[in-house]
Amino acid sequence: MxxxxxxxxxxxxxxxxxxxxxxxxxxxxxxxxxxxxxxxxxxxxxxxxxxxxxxxxxxxxxxxxxxxxxxxxxxxxxxxxxxxxxxxxxxxxSSYPRSVRNMYGFDYAVIQLPDGRVVTTVKLVMKNSPAFNSGLERGMMITKINGKVITAANAEQLTSSIKDQTVIELTVGKWVNNTVTDEKEIKVYYGYSFEQPLESKIFEKNGKKTGYLYIYDFPDGMTQALNQKFAAFKAAGIQQLIIDIRYNYGGSVASAAALCSLIPSGISSASPFIIYKGNKNGGEVKRTFAEQIQYDPNSLDFNTLRANALGLNKVYILASNSTASASEIVINNLKPYMQVIQVGDVTLGKDMAGFIVEDKRKPKKISWQLHPVIYKVFNANGEGAYGNGINPQIAASEYASLPLLPLGDQEETLISSALNHIYLKSAGKNALDKSVKILFQSDTPSAAIGK
Incomplete structure (x- = not known):
């Protein structure tokens, strides 16, 4: 299987x-x-x-x-x-949720340009995924899926049909001088995508260093990798930090807490991190940074992580409609301790958490697993209730300029918007261009969640 x-x-x-x-x-x-x-x-x-x-x-x-x-x-x-x-x-x-991303390792967006044309761009390609191995790259334009031209009217249906297949044929090209060129056919086979690495860079201007860290998701067991990245940032003497979680669906709250412990100044192991509020049986549960981190049995402890903490009073977080769950917790739960400047779009709005409910009897009599919402989540100040998403302080669309540049490129729209605010105190050229309309994204809830 x-x-x-x-x-x-x-x-x-x-x-x-x-x-x-x-x-x-x-x-x-x-x-x-x-x-x-x-x-x-x-x-x-x-x-x-x-x-x-x-x-x-x-x-x-x-x-x-x-x-x-x-x-x-x-x-x-x-x-x-x-x-x-x-x-x-x-x-x-077949009962498991299916999406283009978890089956093939990529996502795309269908957008309408200012001149009215509808185009489809690849927004994410996971490393060592079927899509990656087939040669697909972020910024490529998809003109056809299985021989059908993509339109605003059929994008959702085409995406749905992909989930029922084990191989898809894409017609892709490059975006050059405002048009698609060099079209070719690519086959992507359904398969496994490996764990995604943390990707970091350091930008420097006028002697001022800014660290950049892209985080695809929050699996348990990532604290060692986070600690290494922040040790390098600290050794380099970075003064500003950009966290890129624009495509991060979430994952382990323990890993999210570990990330948060590495950024601000003035926190201790006893500092409150999160409040869970459940039904009459679950009640209210409060966790400090140290307590939440310990729920990952393979995590480094709070004090070990704090040795490489940057001690900042401000952080820039790149977010989108695909930023969800534990990623939104990072944004919301850092706010009691530092200034959080969110760059990009409104987040998904998953202000809740849960765990797997299953039959643990031996032998097991029921093969079903339940993944219910169990808690609403709040930060140390009791702030939460962001079911409609968290709004950015700097609104910017990564589709304002095509082709999409690689993640980590300082000219990429969301990164440049953050860097312009850091270095020039401005939001960046074209970042607020509302003439580019997002018509459909393959990782929106309706497209990505198999209910």
Missing amino acids: KKYINFQLLLLVSVFMLSCVSCSRNDDEGVPSFPDGSRESVNLWVQDSMKRYYYWAEQMPAKPDYHLPVKDFFKSLLSSQDRFSFAVDTKDP
């Missing part, structure tokens, strides 16, 4: 390891009894689990239809406010 890439990280963040979840069957009066192993008995387990953990448990229907297929039954329990909870059957690969 092909391996799916970090599907948990795309939608839910890990708060802590759930050591044992095997909810007993609901014994409430009036709830029917079904034979073990039946669809209805699985649905009873789903309902009991959700009653215990789900943030909106009190809004669940009192009398759901236990005869529904499990995935449909799960959906019937969800609040209308819930965009993110999902369930998968570990015995059925």
Whole structure:
């Protein structure tokens, strides 16, 4: 079976390891009894689990239809406010969320230019992914998918069809002098993408050094790599920092806390980092920086990380509609301790967290995994509730100038917007160009989440 890439990280963040979840069957009066192993008995387990953990448990229907297929039954329990909870059957690969990114290792955007033309540009290519190995590069233009010309009207349908295939054919070209040239055919096969490396650079102007760090996601176990990058930044004497999480769906809150511990001055192991607020069973949980970092069993401890902390009072964070979950926690939870200047677009708006709920009995009787919203998250000042996204201080579109330049290039739109603010106290030329319209992105919630 092909391996799916970090599907948990795309939608839910890990708060802590759930050591044992095997909810007993609901014994409430009036709830029917079904034979073990039946669809209805699985649905009873789903309902009991959700009653215990789900943030909106009190809004669940009192009398759901236990005869529904499990995935449909799960959906019937969800609040209308819930965009993110999902369930998968570990015995059925087709039940897992599918997206262009987690199947092929790239993403694209369909945009309308000021002259009315509609074009499609590759925005992200994961390192050592099927797309990367096929020769696809950020900044290339896609003119056809499986022989069909991409339009505003068919972009979503084409993206949906990609998820049902194991190989796709792309017609791609370069953007030169405001037009697509040198078109060629590329085949991308469905497959595995390796863990993405941290990428860093140091920009210097007039003796002032700015560190740049691109972070694709927040897996557990990344603190050693973060520590090494910040040790290099500290040794170089950087005075400003740009964190690029524009495509970061999230992941481990412990890793996000580790990153945050490396940036500001004036924090200690006892400094509050995050507040989780759950249902009547979950209550309110507070974690310091040190406590949250320790939820990753392979993490370096807080004091080891602080030895390489930069002690800054300001940080620039590059963000987009694809910045979600633990990435949004980085933005929101640094604000009590320093000035956070967000550059780019409004974030996705996933002000919530959860953990995997599954049957831990031995032998396991139920193969389904639940990924429900369990907590709303807040910073040390109690600030959260950013379900509509976090707004930038410097609004900028990376599509204002084509072709898209490589991530880490100081002329790239979002990076140059941050650097211009650092060095010139301006937002950067064309950064606010509203004549370029984003019509569709392959990693928007409707395109990326398989519900």
